[in-house]
Amino acid sequence: MTRILVTGASGLLGLNFALRYHADHQVSGVVHRNPLNNPPFQQIVADLSDAETLQAVLDQSEPEVVLHCAALANVDECEHDPQRAYQVNVALPAGLARLAARHGFRLVHLSTDAVFDGQRGDYTEEDTPNPLSVYARTKWQAEQQVLETCPQALVARVNFYGWSLSGQRSLGEFFYYNLKQGRAVKGFTDVIFCPLEATQLADLLLRLVEKGAAGLYHVVSSECQSKYAFGVSIARRFGLDESLIEPVSVMEGGLVARRSPNLRLRTDKLAAALGEPPPGQAAALDRFYQLFLAGYPQQIRSLADGRVA
Numbered sequence: 081m082t083r084i085l086v087t088g089a090s091g092l093l094g095l096n097f098a099l100r101y102h103a104d105h106q107v108s109g110v111v112h113r114n115p116l117n118n119p120p121f122q123q124i125v126a127d128l129s130d131a132e133t134l135q136a137v138l139d140q141s142e143p144e145v146v147l148h149c150a151a152l153a154n155v156d157e158c159e160h161d162p163q164r165a166y167q168v169n170v171a172l173p174a175g176l177a178r179l180a181a182r183h184g185f186r187l188v189h190l191s192t193d194a195v196f197d198g199q200r201g202d203y204t205e206e207d208t209p210n211p212l213s214v215y216a217r218t219k220w221q222a223e224q225q226v227l228e229t230c231p232q233a234l235v236a237r238v239n240f241y242g243w244s245l246s247g248q249r250s251l252g253e254f255f256y257y258n259l260k261q262g263r264a265v266k267g268f269t270d271v272i273f274c275p276l277e278a279t280q281l282a283d284l285l286l287r288l289v290e291k292g293a294a295g296l297y298h299v300v301s302s303e304c305q306s307k308y309a310f311g312v313s314i315a316r317r318f319g320l321d322e323s324l325i326e327p328v329s330v331m332e333g334g335l336v337a338r339r340s341p342n343l344r345l346r347t348d349k350l351a352a353a354l355g356e357p358p359p360g361q362a363a364a365l366d367r368f369y370q371l372f373l374a375g376y377p378q379q380i381r382s383l384a385d386g387r388v389a
Contacts, residue, residue: 081105085143087128087176088150089121090114092249093190095380096242096278097147101286108141110150114245116383129172138179145186145289148173151219155194155339158215169218170225177229187226187233188285193273193300195220195237198340201272201304205237205296205349212338227296234288236299237345242278242368243377245384251275252368255311259320266332267308267325272342274300275310277364279371284350284358293353298345303360313361317369 082105088094089109095116098109102121109116110124124141128134128150138146151169152158158165173189180187194216195209211217226233241252248254252275258265276284276299284299305313308327315322330339351357359367371377 082145083141083143084108084145084147085110085138085141086147086149088148089119089123090116090245091149091151091153092242092244093238093240093278093281094147094149095245095383097149097282097285099380100279100282108143110137112150114384116245119383129167131175134172134175135179138183138185143185145188146176146180147188147190147285148176149190151190153215155213155215158218159213162214162218165214165218166221169215170221173222174225174229177226177233180233181230186289187230188289189222189226189233189235191223191235191237192216192219193237193239193298193343193345194340195223196340196343196345198272198342201342201344202346203298203344204346205298212340216340223296232294234285234293235296236285236288237297238281238299239273239275239343240278240281240300241275243371243380245380247377247381250278251307251310252277252314255314255325256318256320259311259315259318259322259324262321262324264324264326265311266328267306267311268330269306269308269327270341271307271330271339272304272344273307273310274302274304274343274345274347275361275364276301276359277367277371280359280364280367284354287354288350291353297350297353298347299350299358300345300347301359301361301364302347302351302357304344305361310361313365317365318372
């Protein structure tokens, strides 16, 4: 049983990881603005941007592994407040890396596929990023600082979806809940991505830690698709009306920050480390759907409103 500290434990990946592995490992979850109601793992309410608080949390939990999921992930919000984006997305993981190098715990830092400009796709870990937004720039800065300070850290570039505390944290939920209510939505035909389902991502990250992997990895699906095609696949799997999804260009989306059009990432390095390729899109969607059938969205939402799942 490994002592694992998860930051951002009320967020999409942090919560899915903690719920999936709390029974097999000693999991502690740090939350800040969104405390959970009676989670089945130890909850620590703290603002990790304060250096003394960060050290106190580490002293309390004595982790062997820190899964750092906490981030300011709203891309447009980062454009409006770049100073806060830097503090949360760069300064905090850099501080964690210094402590990991000093104390010897394994640090897993989550980055993003958006560090690339998406002009050509098919990116490997050796390609030089060219971030287009404040969010992407801060995530790339964090990658560099973490690995310079703590080369034994694992930095994972990711893209994922799943069931969340608010029901509004992932593209999968966006399509499902809007289509369920009969609301028309837009689907970008010219934005390509390779998302994993959140619990699948949790599985791959833990496997990499157990194998002693360090350095930079693309931890995404082995297959990619447009966001429009992704929405259509959600509609078809859940028996919803795909005609409600309007195929449009990202230029028609009314977004504040620039988005990268082709975020097709190569996963050869990941496949070599795991001994097999990561899941494809059908497997990811199947996991998302099977969790739905098992009542998982309601279980997660109960942690926000206090109902017993």
